[in-house]
Amino acid sequence: MNGTATRDGSGFQRALDAVLLLAVILAAWQGLYASVGEVAITSPLGTLAEIEQLLGSPVFWGNVGATATALAVSAAISALAGVAAGLALGFHRFAGVVAEPILAALYTLPKVTLYPVVLLVFGLGVSAKIAFGVMHGVIPVVLFTMSAVRNIEPVHLKTARMLKLTAFQTASTILAPAVVPEIFTGLRVGFALTLLGVLIGEMFASQRGLGFMIMNGMNTHDVPTMTAVVVLLIIFAVIVSSLLLTLDRKLHRRG
Amino acid sequence: MSKAGLVRAGMVLGFLLLLELLTRTGVINGLVMIPPSAMAAALWTLLLSGALDAAMAQSFSNIALAFLLSVVLGFAGGLLVHALPRLRRLVDPLLASYYAVPFFVFYPLLVAIFGLNRWPLVAIGFAFGSAAMVIATLNGLDRVPRVLRKVAQVHRLGRAAEIFLVILPAATPHLFTGLKLALAYSFIGVLAGEFILSGGGLGFSIAYAYDGFDNRTMYALMLFVVALAILLNATLHVWEQHLILRRRRP
Numbered sequence: 001m002n003g004t005a006t007r008d009g010s011g012f013q014r015a016l017d018a019v020l021l022l023a024v025i026l027a028a029w030q031g032l033y034a035s036v037g038e039v040a041i042t043s044p045l046g047t048l049a050e051i052e053q054l055l056g057s058p059v060f061w062g063n064v065g066a067t068a069t070a071l072a073v074s075a076a077i078s079a080l081a082g083v084a085a086g087l088a089l090g091f092h093r094f095a096g097v098v099a100e101p102i103l104a105a106l107y108t109l110p111k112v113t114l115y116p117v118v119l120l121v122f123g124l125g126v127s128a129k130i131a132f133g134v135m136h137g138v139i140p141v142v143l144f145t146m147s148a149v150r151n152i153e154p155v156h157l158k159t160a161r162m163l164k165l166t167a168f169q170t171a172s173t174i175l176a177p178a179v180v181p182e183i184f185t186g187l188r189v190g191f192a193l194t195l196l197g198v199l200i201g202e203m204f205a206s207q208r209g210l211g212f213m214i215m216n217g218m219n220t221h222d223v224p225t226m227t228a229v230v231v232l233l234i235i236f237a238v239i240v241s242s243l244l245l246t247l248d249r250k251l252h253r254r255g
Numbered sequence: 256m257s258k259a260g261l262v263r264a265g266m267v268l269g270f271l272l273l274l275e276l277l278t279r280t281g282v283i284n285g286l287v288m289i290p291p292s293a294m295a296a297a298l299w300t301l302l303l304s305g306a307l308d309a310a311m312a313q314s315f316s317n318i319a320l321a322f323l324l325s326v327v328l329g330f331a332g333g334l335l336v337h338a339l340p341r342l343r344r345l346v347d348p349l350l351a352s353y354y355a356v357p358f359f360v361f362y363p364l365l366v367a368i369f370g371l372n373r374w375p376l377v378a379i380g381f382a383f384g385s386a387a388m389v390i391a392t393l394n395g396l397d398r399v400p401r402v403l404r405k406v407a408q409v410h411r412l413g414r415a416a417e418i419f420l421v422i423l424p425a426a427t428p429h430l431f432t433g434l435k436l437a438l439a440y441s442f443i444g445v446l447a448g449e450f451i452l453s454g455g456g457l458g459f460s461i462a463y464a465y466d467g468f469d470n471r472t473m474y475a476l477m478l479f480v481v482a483l484a485i486l487l488n489a490t491l492h493v494w495e496q497h498l499i500l501r502r503r504r505p
Contacts, residue, residue, distance in 0.1 A: 001348075012486055013341070014344065017341055017344070017345050018345060021345045031362075032368075036364065036367040036368055038368075039367055040364040040366070040367035040368075041362050041364050041367075053390035059331075076328050083288060094259065094262075097259040097265045098259050098266065099263075099264045101266070101488065101489070102263065102266075103490055104492075105484055105485045105488045105489075107439070108442065108443070108484045108488055109432075109443075109480070109481060109484045110442060110446040110447045110450070110458070110480065110484075111443075112443075112446070112447040112450050112451065113348065113446055113447065113450050113458055113476075113477060113480055115286075115450075115476060116461070116465040116473060117288070117477070119285065120286070120287045120288070122357075122408040123493070156403040188351070189354075191355075192351070192352060192353075192354050192356060193355070195355040196354060196355050196356070196357055200357060200359075200447075201355045203357070203451070204451075205361075211357070214360050214450075214458040218360070218362075218363060221361075226360065226363075230356075230360050230361075233355075233357075234352075234356055237352040237355035238348060238349060238352045239355060240352070241352030241353070241355065242351070244346035244351070244443065245347065245348055245351045
């Protein structure tokens with residue numbers, strides 16, 4: 001009984017804190033709107049009305065579909081290629097030592113400035129967007145996977161050999177539990193950056209998608225649409241990241 | 256140089272030679288990419304002519320400002336959030352989704368706030384860099400062994416003395432990761448912002464060359480940016496190794 005009461009209490013406190021944070025954000029937004037005005041941002045209420053209108057428009061959903069497709073494809077490529085490369089580099093120690101600084105340097109690169117090359121190679125359209133998403137998302141997955149493999153305790157592998165486990169048993173009972181939590185962290189970080197990459201790709205290399213809607217809004221000074229799309233994107237990113245973060249913590253606690 | 260370093264240098268050199276071969280033989284169209292040697296030659300001419308000086312000064316000063324602000328305010332923010340667990344629980348999901356938000360979309364808003372000068376770009380670099388510093392500070396503070404805090408209590412250190420004598424040194428490796436990321440992200444934020452939106456700096460010069468189909472200048476500048484990124488990384492890597500070695504010594 002007592003335990004439930006405390007849990008409820010902390011749950012209530014959490015909800016209260018979340019409401020407070022939301023209130024602070026909304027107040028800051030309203031204040032910003034009051035000081036800079038319509039030219040740069042829409043008020044929270046105005047944005048809500050605009051969002052309502054967007055959600056009822058088929059054009060908007062078409063753009064959502066375009067972004068979702070590109071995001072799904074590039075997230076899948078980033079995840080598969082990233083984990084595969086990370087595993088290979090993790091198990092082959094020397095290759096990992098050679099590759100790591102190169103990967104770190106690529107990670108530091110402002111990839112937007114390379115976008116002309118991507119356009120020249122892939123042309124305008126969906127493949128350029130996907131390439132852009134993968135360029136942003138794949139490296140963190142490789143780096144996290146590589147470090148996960150490297151941090152496997154040697155004694156665990158020795159135990160596997162001592163128990164004469166088959167390769168499959170070793171993989172499923174020793175390796176997977178050891179590396180999955182950290183790989184998941186990599187996928188989480190990679191996903192956020194993939195979304196960023198796809199959006200940036202759409203801002204320049206596309207005539208469809210949410211990134212295009214934002215760019216179009218910026219160019220035509222359609223501030224309400226731009227603000228509404230940005231807010232929806234932020235809400236989406238926060239919700240997905242929170243879910244992934246919760247899963248991430250569960251995995252790490254279990255390990 | 257270590258064996259890994261040699262292999263690494265060999266791979267990069269081999270890649271450059273391959274590109275050179277592919278572009279020289281026309282397997283890669285000259286309109287898509289020019290040979291690396293031509294990029295280097297074009298960059299050399301550009302650097303000597305002084306045509307890049309203004310753009311370089313502008314980009315580098317913006318990056319430096321964004322980096323300094325990110326580190327100082329990001330560190331302070333990390334300390335604050337760490338001290339308030341209730342705030343922390345709310346901010347964590349926001350920090351986790353932080354880098355999915357394309358900050359460039361706030362440029363018009365930033366121009367309305369700061370005016371049409373360097374500050375909107377510095378703000379974008381800061382927006383990119385500061386969160387990494389906050390996250391690294393939190394990680395570092397989380398990993399300060401509890402026994403060290405107890406030692407500080409036993410010695411009756413004041414709050415400031417505890418931070419400077421105990422917590423900061425213990426959290427140094429994580430803070431250094433924060434410095435590295437803050438620099439990388441300020442670099443990315445400023446150059447990307449210039450590329451997309453502004454009318455000056457190295458990023459803008461690339462976009463300008465691209466719009467004018469000036470492939471030589473564009474690739475020369477890209478080579479410059481890539482070389483800068485590698486140089487920054489290598490410098491920080493060496494410095495970090497130095498710090499690690501010094502920590503190991505008793």
